[in-house]
Amino acid sequence: xxxxxxxxxxxxxxxxxxxxxxxxxxxxxxxxxxxxxxxxxxxxxxxxxxxxxxxxxxxxxxxxxxxxxxxxxxxxxxxxxxxxxxxxxxxxxxxxxxxxxxxxxxxxxxxxxxxxxxxxxxxxxxxxxxxxxxxxxxxxxxxxxxxxxxxxxxxxxxxxxxxxxxxxxxxxxxxxxxxxxxxxxxxxxxxxxxxxxxxxxxxxxxxxxxxxxxxxxxxxxxxxxxxxxxxxxxxxxxxxxxxxxxxxxxxxxxxxxxxxxxxxxxxxxxxxxxxxxxxxxxxxxxxxxxxxxxxxxxxxxxxxxxxxxxxxxxxxxxxxxxxxxxxxxxxxxxxxxxxxxxxxx
Amino acid sequence: xxxxxxxxxxxxxxxxxxxxxxxxxxxxxxxxxxxxxxxxxxxxxxxxxxxxxxxxxxxxxxxxxxxxxxxxxxxxxxxxxxxxxxxxxxxxxxxxxxxxxxxxxxxxxxxxxxxxxxxxxxxxxxxxxxxxxxxxxxxxxxxxxxxxxxxxxxxxxxxxxxxxxxxxxxxxxxxxxxxxxxxxxxxxxxxxxxxxxxxxxxxxxxxxxxxxxxxxxxxxxxxxxxxxxxxxxxxxxxxxxxxxxxxxxxxxxxxxxxxxxxxxxxxxxxxxxxxxxxxxxxxxxxxxxxxxxxxxxxxxxxxxxxxxxxxxxxxxxxxxxxxxxxxxxxxxxxxxxxxxxxxxx
Numbered sequence: 255x256x257x258x259x260x261x262x263x264x265x266x267x268x269x270x271x272x273x274x275x276x277x278x279x280x281x282x283x284x285x286x287x288x289x290x291x292x293x294x295x296x297x298x299x300x301x302x303x304x305x306x307x308x309x310x311x312x313x314x315x316x317x318x319x320x321x322x323x324x325x326x327x328x329x330x331x332x333x334x335x336x337x338x339x340x341x342x343x344x345x346x347x348x349x350x351x352x353x354x355x356x357x358x359x360x361x362x363x364x365x366x367x368x369x370x371x372x373x374x375x376x377x378x379x380x381x382x383x384x385x386x387x388x389x390x391x392x393x394x395x396x397x398x399x400x401x402x403x404x405x406x407x408x409x410x411x412x413x414x415x416x417x418x419x420x421x422x423x424x425x426x427x428x429x430x431x432x433x434x435x436x437x438x439x440x441x442x443x444x445x446x447x448x449x450x451x452x453x454x455x456x457x458x459x460x461x462x463x464x465x466x467x468x469x470x471x472x473x474x475x476x477x478x479x480x481x482x483x484x485x486x487x488x489x490x491x492x493x494x495x496x497x498x499x500x501x502x503x504x505x506x507x508x509x510x511x512x513x514x515x516x517x518x519x520x521x522x523x524x525x526x527x528x529x530x531x532x533x534x535x536x537x538x539x540x541x542x543x544x545x546x547x548x549x550x551x552x553x554x555x556x557x558x559x560x561x562x563x564x565x566x567x568x569x570x571x572x573x574x575x576x577x578x579x580x581x582x583x584x585x586x587x588x589x590x591x592x593x594x595x596x597x598x599x
Numbered sequence: 600x601x602x603x604x605x606x607x608x609x610x611x612x613x614x615x616x617x618x619x620x621x622x623x624x625x626x627x628x629x630x631x632x633x634x635x636x637x638x639x640x641x642x643x644x645x646x647x648x649x650x651x652x653x654x655x656x657x658x659x660x661x662x663x664x665x666x667x668x669x670x671x672x673x674x675x676x677x678x679x680x681x682x683x684x685x686x687x688x689x690x691x692x693x694x695x696x697x698x699x700x701x702x703x704x705x706x707x708x709x710x711x712x713x714x715x716x717x718x719x720x721x722x723x724x725x726x727x728x729x730x731x732x733x734x735x736x737x738x739x740x741x742x743x744x745x746x747x748x749x750x751x752x753x754x755x756x757x758x759x760x761x762x763x764x765x766x767x768x769x770x771x772x773x774x775x776x777x778x779x780x781x782x783x784x785x786x787x788x789x790x791x792x793x794x795x796x797x798x799x800x801x802x803x804x805x806x807x808x809x810x811x812x813x814x815x816x817x818x819x820x821x822x823x824x825x826x827x828x829x830x831x832x833x834x835x836x837x838x839x840x841x842x843x844x845x846x847x848x849x850x851x852x853x854x855x856x857x858x859x860x861x862x863x864x865x866x867x868x869x870x871x872x873x874x875x876x877x878x879x880x881x882x883x884x885x886x887x888x889x890x891x892x893x894x895x896x897x898x899x900x901x902x903x904x905x906x907x908x909x910x911x912x913x914x915x916x917x918x919x920x921x922x923x924x925x926x927x928x929x930x931x932x933x934x935x936x937x938x939x940x941x942x943x944x
Contacts (some may be wrong), residue, residue, distance in 0.1 A: 277894055296663060296770075301851075302864065303699045307770065311653060318641060319664075322648040323763055325747045331805045354648045365668040366762045367712070383931040400761075402670045407757040414752055418747075418763035424654065425641075507647075519647065539765040 277375045279401060282379035286386035294362070297397065298549030305364050308422075316425035320359035322350055329453040329481070330415055336465045336477040339377050340512045342415060343384025344483035349509070350419035351392050352564065356505040358429035358495050361394035361488070369402040370413035381415065384483075392488045394419070430504030430520040430567070434590060438503060439525060439570050440517070441586040442534050443490060443580070445563030447482035448543075451510045452557040456480060459547040470486065472538055476597050479539045488566040492578050501572035508559040513557065513587075515594045516560065517565060526591050529555075529598040535587035537561040553597050562587060562594040565598030574598040602912040615663065624746060627724035631731035635741040639707070642742070647740030653767075661770035665704035667695055668763040674826070675760055681810045681822040682695035683836060684722050687760060688729025689828035691786070694854070695764035696737050696831045701865065703840050705767030714783035715758035726752040726760065727826075737833045739764070772840065775778040775849030775865040775912070779935060780855040781809035781847060784861070784915050786792040786874060787836060787879050787932040790908030790927070792827035792885050793888075796855045804892040816882055824884045826899050832909040835925050858932075859909040859941045860901065862910060871936050874900075874943040879923035900943050907932060 296305035303572075311317035324345045333342040366385055368378055378401060389396045392558050393531050407415070408497055448456060465477035494500045504520040517527045540561065544554050555559060567590065568576055641650035656662035671691045678687040696706050711730055713723055723746060724802045734741045753759070793801060811823035817824050832850075839845045849865040885906065889899050899905060913921055913933065922929055936942075 256865060265759065302664045302765075303667040303702050303704070305702065305773070306664040306666070307655060308653065308664060310657060311662065317653040317656065319651040319653060319707070319710065319765070321651070321710060321743055321765065322650045323712050323743055323745050325712060325714060325745060327747060328749055331751050332747075357648050359648070359649065362664070363666065365666060365763055367668050369670060369761075370761055373742040379934055397670055398666055400668050400670060401802055402672060402759075404673055404676075404759065406673060406676050407754060407759055409752060409754055414714055414747075414759065416668075416714075416761050420664070420666065422646075428641075428650070514810075534839060 260333060262350045270404055275403070277454060279375035279378040282375055283382040286383045287396050289353045290386050290389040290394065291560060292395055293394045294394070295397060304363060304365065306395065306541070307322070311422065314424040316383060317429065318425050320354040320357045320423055321419065322353040323416065324353065325348055325414060325416045326450050327453055327456060329435075329450050331467075332457060333411065333481055334411065336481060337479060337484070338477070338481055339380040340384035340387070340411035341481050341483040343381040343385035344388040344550040346415050347385050347392070347394070348484040349450050350417045350506060351394065351450040351488050352507040354421040355488055355495065356429060356507050357423065359423040360492065360495065361392055361419055361421040363395040363397040363420055365398040366387055366396070367400045367416040368413060371405040371408035371410050373401055374405045375446060375598050388486060389478060392486050393519050415442040420575045426496060429495070429502070434503050434522055434525065434567055436525060436590050437570065438567050439586050440529070440565040440588040440590070441568060441573065441575060441576065442562035442585045443487055443557045443562055443564040443566065444582070445508070445537065446485045447479060447537060448537055449484040449563055450559055451559070455547065455557060456543060459543060469542070482596045485563055490582065494576070494579055501568050501576055502566055503569070504567040506565040506567070508563055508565060512558055512560065513562065513565070513598070517596055518594065520567070521590065524592065526593050526595045526597070527588050528591050529588035529596060531598055532585045534561055552598070600725065604617040616941035621900040624723040627720055627899055628727040631728045632726075632741050635739065635742055636729050636736040636737070637761060640740045640742060640828055649708060649934065651742060654832070656767065658904035661768040663768050663770045663773065665699040665702045665766045665768055666763065666764065667698040669694055669698065670759060670761045671795050673802060674795050675758060677798060677810075678826055679756065679758065681826060682830065683826055684725040685729035685732070686826050686828040688689070688726040690734035690735040691760050691762040692730050693735070693741070693829040693831035694795050695762045696739065696833050697852040699764055700768040700833055700836060700840065701774060701852050703772045705837065705840065706737055706766045708740040708742040708765055709734055710743040710763045711741070712745045712747070712761040713758060714747070714749060714753060716750040716753035716755050718746055718748045727770060732833060734747040737831050744880065772843055774840070774847070778868065778869055778913060779848050779872060781935050782863065782915065783912050783935040784872070784918060784931050785933040785935070786911040786913060787922065787930045788812060788832055788909040788911065789828045789928070790853070790882065790904045790906055791905055792824060792884055794854070796904070800892065800902060804888060814887070822852060830908055835927065839921070839924055846913050846921055847911055848911040851910040851912070853908050853910060857903055857905065858910070858943070859903045862941055863939065865912070866935065869937065871940045871942070872933050873936050873937045874933035876943055877907055879933045882889065897943070903919060910923055
């Protein structure tokens with residue numbers, strides 16, 4: 255009796271592989287995974303667990319690991335529908351990188367889990383290639399992963415993608431810092447689209463609109479605009495988070511909950527933020543989403559990033575210094591106020 | 600338009616929470632999660648990422664992180680069917696602990712991902728309580744997690760559970776060691792049942808047998824026997840893996856692929872193992888599985904652990920010393936031979 259025709263699982267850096275499709279996927283992703291390795295990675299592709307040397311921490315006063323695990327949510331359903339999976343691999347890696355970046359951490363390594371009712375080695379290869387690309391861009395090793403085929407758990411042709419990241423920061427450089435005051439400014443960094451949030455709503459709104467239909471104003475298809483990969487803000491902010499005398503007081507990654515829910519998470523008790531609505535160019539895709547879905551303004555700002563994927567908090571006097579170091583356009587989108595909550599007007 | 604009635608996700612240590620059911624689950628699991636914290640955990644429950652201080656590594660010559668990510672596979676379907684989820688929480692934690700233990704690592708922290716077509720806060724609370732229990736037993740902090748509700752991806756009433764573990768070892772103590780020779784012995788440690796492997800096969804075999812039916816020989820119901828949680832071998836082996844002069848040469852965690860596929864993974868090229876079939880008491884549940892499923896002997900040893908969940912490799916002269924330190928019965932189940940592959944006779 256063959257036991258492994260379904261329900262088996264296989265990792266490319268942890269456990270036994272015993273189904274052909276997984277073997278094929280492992281072969282296909284080997285080069286992509288290895289391309290992310292650096293001198294700190296001590297394990298070989300296919301070994302038990304991933305091994306990562308912390309010899310670099312010898313020079314730190316108190317090394318602190320920062321870790322987060324996340325899924326890509328229902329954006330994956332849109333990616334499956336459109337048949338473009340590489341971007342979703344970048345999405346999960348960059349989402350995780352940004353989540354630990356806001357605590358001042360640089361990524362060390364990433365692990366992924368991909369599960370489906372039926373594993374398609376080519377789709378998995380495309381996803382992992384996207385992950386590897388994002389990992390290389392941020393100097394993060396794709397050190398382990400797991401694939402699982404569970405037809406009884408997952409719907410036909412559907413899949414889920416989960417990522418876990420581990421990063422490092424010297425305790426003295428942890429963000430947010432304690433010196434946030436009313437009058438500090440919020441500097442916004444551009445997003446590339448909805449990133450990985452609001453996709454259940456997006457999928458309902460675009461239910462009857464073909465994803466390959468090109469919109470002339472966007473200059474691309476709906477699918478391309480809606481699947482634009484989540485940006486990593488590490489390249490823009492890396493030199494600052496490594497700088498012990500950086501003027502950055504805090505960072506907020508604008509994910510589910512938008513500007514309204516994410517900014518208060520890094521503010522001291524009793525403080526809030528006033529956002530100036532027209533202070534940055536809202537990405538056109540959000541206007542289409544709002545119009546097609548007939549969504550109220552406030553709801554838009556609670557679900558979507560509206561074109562701002564990362565918010566930097568700093569003193570007004572430091573704006574120009576930080577702007578010089580962030581090598582792209584940024585916008586002063588608001589300020590910290592002595593009242594809890596976020597107003598947008 | 601309400602955007603978060605489905606497809607939303609929530610973490611209890613990473614990102615925004617905005618659906619009631621997730622909030623309820625977060626409330627329910629708070630105490631369980633916090634009960635796993637120790638002095639190294641710097642983050643509070645509900646903060647962005649999990650923060651773990653590595654101040655302890657100051658005394659190590661080269662600290663190495665060991666990491667692994669894994670799912671529980673289709674054992675979760677059986678647990679859902681029987682309605683007992685706490686054990687599956689222990690399963691994923693202990694599986695991960697054992698996976699890094701075989702490289703000599705002690706666990707630092709664990710993160711979980713639980714996704715379903717519909718989140719049930721009480722089921723999630725039961726799962727996380729099981730995880731927390733296993734974490735406490737092994738001194739591992741449950742430092743982060745994510746819950747996702749994706750009805751379009753997961754079948755109704757089904758869920759998936761994924762875990763990621765990070766552990767620590769001084770590079771000089773990494774396992775396996777390089778001194779494995781033919782003639783070294785394999786010492787077997789008892790499993791509690793099938794652990795987390797072979798459940799697609801088990802579910803087919805037991806398809807028409809009520810899980811609450813008590814078997815008189817087992818003295819428990821089929822459900823209880825088949826859902827016995829995966830053991831953690833850390834308590835038995837912790838003092839030895841922390842001992843730089845330990846006589847343990849290697850450990851093999853017997854997961855998917857059984858003794859046949861897992862032992863060769865830690866042996867040097869050109870070596871294999873000869874297993875003596877009657878050298879340990881095969882757990883009764885495996886005899887029932889084999890009989891009900893009419894499964895060949897070799898197939899049983901390739902799918903199941905057959906009562907041996909961890910194998911220790913050591914020189915024959917060191918058997919008594921190691922046995923004294925492992926505070927329960929163990930069995931010499933075979934030896935290393937100068938020929939690749941595993942024979943069982």
